[in-house]
Amino acid sequence: MVKAVVLGASGGIGQACPLVDELALYDVVNTPGVTADLSHISSVAKITGYLPKDDGLKHALTGADVVVIPAGIPRKPGMTRDDLFKINAGIVRDLVKGIAEFSPKAFTLVISNPVNSTVPIAAEVLKAAGVFDPKRLFGVTTLDVVRAETFTQEFSGLQDPSKATVPVIGGHSGETIVPLFSKVAPGFKIPADRYDALINRVQFGGDEVVKAKDGAGSATLSMAFAGFRFTEAIIKAAKGEKGIVEPTFVYLPGVEGGAEIAKATGVDFFSTPVELGPNGAEKAINILDGITEQEKKLLAACVTGLKGNIEKGVEFVKNPPPK
Incomplete structure (x- = not known):
């Protein structure tokens, strides 16, 4: 049950x-x-x-x-x-x-x-x-991953874009979202003259929906799909299904393999591919080795933004604003 x-x-x-x-x-x-x-x-x-x-x-x-x-x-x-x-x-x-x-x-x-x-x-x-x-x-x-899969379909050539593994790491807003196109599987290339626009679209895809809805809301249908996909993965892993890996934003020091990523990035919360199991986050997978110079620059901007976001959340609980 x-x-x-x-x-x-x-x-x-x-x-x-x-x-x-x-x-x-x-x-x-x-x-x-x-x-x-x-x-x-x-x-x-x-x-x-x-x-x-x-x-x-x-x-x-x-x-x-x-x-x-x-x-x-x-x-x-x-x-x-x-x-x-x-x-x-x-x-x-x-x-x-x-x-x-x-x-x-x-x-x-x-x-x-x-x-x-x-x-x-x-x-x-x-x-x-x-x-x-x-x-x-x-x-x-997961919505960042879903967008990355969808927006790169013309380059992956896959009829079903979800069959591509496009790792997206970092956080979940703007420049903290870092698609690692160098780590896609099966491998495909992003043309140099399309790279920056594609990164921007994945990072700010939410704005595209907000603008298109013209004040009537934000991403709900695509978020429902992404939320369902991740929830289903959690339940399947909890039931004992093996080999389920999904990028997710976790507290790195508390997950096996996370300390290495925390040391490399300088942040304790970070989205990275995580192997899921009966107890939840079984292992955080470090895919930072071998990323490109472009991706290193994206990661540096991501970490700067993330640090402030994380501190803001912690501070909100420890020193609540007056009501």
Whole structure:
């Protein structure tokens, strides 16, 4: 039996997963409607929905195996992920307090932006509660990978772009996103005159969607696909399937192989390919050796940005802003 929980279920990020036996939905508004809608899908999952009243968060989280957090406000035109920080940081902090109390052993998958800061916030909350397990906390950066696969399809020549392995490391916003095109498999070349534009498109693909929606929202459908893909990988690995590797934003010192990457980059939180297993993040894989000079420059810019993002998240929990 697998119980999955979506915290922030009314935002339109999510889809049915055949590996889930029980799906609990939680949000501050509209959860009954989303629950009714999803319950019409012919899936094996039993669907329940909760609002804050009547200990809704407690009932949603109790017995959870996987908790996915897409909660928060969406990005609007002209907004950076950093602009979202003040609102979404508080939302994530309070939800993770609930996880610490009611489902501390669950795999926690953070989608809420800015991921570079919200994952450190989640870690600090779990540490304060004495239940932090770095192997079970993940920042979902899969959308960056999905975009990289899609945007390079004309060069990979693959009918199914997801069959290409395009490692994307670093963080989950702007210049902290570093596609390593030198490490793609099967191998293919990016023309020199297309390289910079392609990097920019992967890094700022979210802006493309925000602009195209003209104020009506941010990336939800593509994020739903990416969130589903990563959640499915976590569940399959938890059930014992071998050889599952996905890039994800983790606390490096707490994952095997992570200390080496932390030493090389100078940051404790970083997205890198991670081998998943029954206990979560089994091993962080260092793919930094042999990257190109162009990629080294991208990595340097990434680390500079990441350090500030991480510090901001930690500081938010240790010295909360006045209400």
